[in-house]
Amino acid sequence: MTLAPIPDRGGPAQPLLLVKDLSKHFGKSGSVVRAVDGVSFAIRKGETLGIVGESGCGKSTTSRLIMGLIDPTAGEVIFDGEHVGPGGLSVAEFRRQVQMVFQDSYASLNPRLTISESIGFAPRVHGLSREATNARVRDLLAAVGLEPDQFAQRYPHELSGGQRQRVNIARALALRPRLIILDEPVSALDKSVEAQVLNLLVDLKAEFGLSYLFISHDLNVVQYISDRVLVMYLGRVAEIGPVDDLYAHPSHPYTRALLASRPSMDPDHRRTTPPLTGDPPNPVNVPSGCRFHPRCAQVMPKCSAAEPEMVKINADHQAACFLAETVPA
Amino acid sequence: MSNLVHVRDLTVKFVSRDRTVHAVNGVDFDLDQGEVLCILGESGSGKSVTLRALMRLNPPTRTVMTGTLNVGGQDIITASDREIESIRGRSVAMVFQEPMTALDPVFTIGQQIRETVIRHEGVSKADAHKRALELLDLVQIPSAERRLAAYPHELSGGLRQRAMIAIALSCRPKLLLADEPTTALDATVQIQILLLLRRLQRELGMGVIFVTHDLGVAGEIADRIAVMYAGRFVEEGAVREVMRHAKHPYTQGLLGATVHEGMRGKRLTTIIGSPPNLANLPTGCAFAPRCPSADAACLEAVPGLDGAFGAHRARCIHQPAEAMA
């Protein structure tokens, strides 16, 4: 067995990953946490889709649902045209094609395994021979910028945070996946190291022909790395669109507030009023109608009565707000 | 000597049986009443230790401090424990990064504010309660009476940090120390807290020392910025000067590595390698091993800060051409 890269099937127009009406409700009746509630989106071949949102918006739960690490309450995941689950693509096969990198670089590595054993674990599980695995581990370490001779036999606690995150990326690449889910991969790193890892991610994407799902709370990082951006609020999609369009012309009041909350980076043009008051609410008791309406500056009577549908702003840009209007192309 | 804070050649070491960590290695600065200084640095740069040294809050048994450290006319290093205790919380107060762990979980917010007021001003419980209500009003916590009776875990992250600020302000300090007070908060809450701190600083005329790793946050609140690396200030100056005309290669690297608008599609400049081991510092410039313009001269001695106090100055013998971020 060689664990060769998996060939493309549906052609470039078919989305690599399609998520349909995905939901996850925790808890029993009475106090249900609607962590993710009817989320749909697509990841196209070769693109980076960024997901932004504040704590409790369901972005991390979404990533774990896609990976199958937790079972969804409802919804479907389609990979390259094929339904994932019984009767379609098997979970094991799906997991060869989709891998994940977590935020906490230390908790992501088994402290009792050497770097080489950690990276080689998945290929060994999938039946690659010991020699072939070792060769692949060395290639991967080199690919993520770690000298194989120096790092292969080390233990996680001997590495810095940035080095550990490189190891985690190498491990995610070990099965030659087509999609990598990155859950806040640079949030725990210092700025100077963050830039190194972001550059690496850009390089690897081109080298291995990858697609990324990049989850972060940092709007600047998401803007830098993503082709398209999805904004989540309280378990729902608020807005989704191409990065330049969305950042330049945000259509959902929440997206606008989020963008306006970023520090200005210019001491002469400091922010003067906070775009929102209060904290993001707890997903235990979700507001009726539009979930953002209690914090929204442009709230209207109907906002608390009905939940807005996704409005198409242009070919590729949608927002779930009554005020969003279709812009002629 | 009329400065609110006057620091000269401050060093802080943590001594244990196995090793000595040189956390702060000669820091000089002054802070005037009503001025906001941001200490900018990455993890392990010594920024939090410097901040805590101003209140002598580092672990008493392991910490060795030398140099001159004067806050509001009081010498902090030689003061007795009793003198320090009466300064803390009264003329100097601190706001911490993580309000969930920095507040006592089994005492109500009201109790935690009242005990500070009672400790320093000896007022009655009723008067302390009245002050607590005013303070919650000051930090814009609605339904104050109910919130005073709440325990920390019953409040949201933003409200907890506001309560933390209320505690710090309870005796109207002249100097407020803030240790990454917005790092643990969500983006939309972070900006609220930043604006609140800025308004309170102006209204109360406090001096503020604000520690952060986030250049953007510093840009929102600082009058002056000090960039810290391996326990030393490597660059210091007015916020505009430092952000627009950085002199030190480390500051330039940090500016280039901080992702912000308009960088999409460009390659990020990075600083190679990782910060030095504080138990075993190099003799020369601590940044030299990672510096693109370092040469043999950099390794000979620690470069001094050029220029006068208050001016824009950097700790580099090469002072490469000014670069725009």
Added chain:
Amino acid sequence: MSTTRPEGYWSGVFKRLKRDKLTLICSGILLLMLIVMIAAPLIAPHSPYQGSMIRRLKPIGFPGYPLGTDELGRDMIARLIYGGRLSWTLGISPVVIAFTIGGMLGIIAGYAGGWLGMLIMRVTDIFYAFPSVLLAVAISGALGAGIFNAVLALTLVFIPPIIRVAESVTTSVRVLDYVESARASGAGAFTIVRVHVLPNVLGPIFVYATNLISVSMILASGLSFLGLGTKPPEPEWGLMLNTLRTAIYNQPLIAMLPGVCIFITSICFNMVSDGLRSAMDVRN
């Protein structure tokens, strides 16, 4: 960064243990006791069973009997050495069995969770409703005296606490990202437990079990002291303590000897367990 030779987890543990003098001394004492007990036939000067009415309760230092004789005139040295064999077996074997069974059940409960984990933990809760001494006395009291019954009773006493520790350690490891990432790599539950869970949970469970040995020694000898463990004339420290109670008026020092042995063993196991715990604590 310097290129030091990579250091595994266990070599670090041993390096820390080597610096801990108290733990080393206690391990030395335990090792010495173990050697003496194994080599009992070579070392013991007399038979532990053969008594004599004319040699009863001779004091310490009596010619030929350096530690004197017991109430039936048997050599105390021989009885203490041979008694140690039984006391150690009675004290250690319940913990070993409980470590195996309880560790397995706890890891299953912690990793599988769900109804199976729930079942295991609720049954464990029931055993927690009894004070441990009472539980041991109840079971071996109902079953009757005997070595097997005593070991069975003590094993049942120690399984629940080991299950609880194993379950909580496993649960805390299971939610770590490296286990999630192993699941995401498509590995089966068995492989994940073997490679990622066991190496990280066995250490803490083992340390906890060594800590129980000390309690088990005291309880086992206690059962014999109550007449529930070994039967006479077998030498066992707890039983010897009981039969020598009659001698506390004329030979109090001899009557105390078996208790001293239990005390030393118990305190040494406790110290070694504490030393292991801090040596295995990664935070140090």
Added chain:
Amino acid sequence: MIATIFRRALYSLPIALAVSLFCFLLVHIAPGDPINAILPPDAPADVVAQVKEAYGLDKPLPVQFGIWLFRVLHGDLGRSLATGRDIWPDLHSALANTLVLAAAAAMIGFPLGTMFGSIAGAFRGSWIDRAAVVLAVAGVSVPHYWLGMVMVVIFSVLLNWLPSMGASPDGSGVWALDWGHLSHIVLPAITLSVIPMGIVTRTLRGIVGDILNQDFITTLRGKGLRRGGLIAHVVKNAAPQALAVMGLQLGYLMGGSILVETVFAWPGTGLLLNNAIFQRDIPVLQATILVLSMFFVGLNLAVDLAQALLDPRMRR
């Protein structure tokens, strides 16, 4: 709050039921026919038949359990094989004596343990800390039945200061608060207090050390609080856990006093148990264990509730 009490009480019901099932089964795990465990071997045939009928011994086990539980709930704990008397009156007075002894041991062990543990936790790494750790390890490692004998040798045999046996000068099983009775309780109480002292020392050292390492302690120091103010915070934070440990230890004292009671011939449940074991008096064994473990279940519930009362994070 009332809902909390109700919910926790409800949760201990199945536990109590399972505990009684275990006690019921004790008769059945004893070797031989259960009837021999309940009746003396020389009982006449008609009595055997009558008892078999009354206990439903010919019926399936679940029915037998039902019958047994019904009797127990109505205060009928059965008769002793050895004496032929009702078990409850004897058990009742023994229980009172055990409670007195456990309380006395707790009054010695808990304050000492709290003191040593708190000081050790507050001064981690100092010589006081090391001394307290050694003391704690010695406390939990000592075979207390042996310690009891050592005490007897020193204070009764050699010095002749204190009595070594029984609960009262007149040999009756009733305890009272006067010097004669007090002198009898000193040695067993001290002996019994050693283990809880060790455990409380160990636990409090850990709790206090952990609390002092928390971030909020820095906040409190930063507010200028003096030692007295800090202590108030440490006490309130430590109280729920400390209370839980002491509650459990009180239970262990009640259930674990059998060895010490045997050494000092203290007329409590332990001695009752010891005699029952010696005479293979299974009904007494069963009844005593049932009552003691029910006491322990109730104690656990009380500790749970007290914790919820003291810790605002657990009120839910």
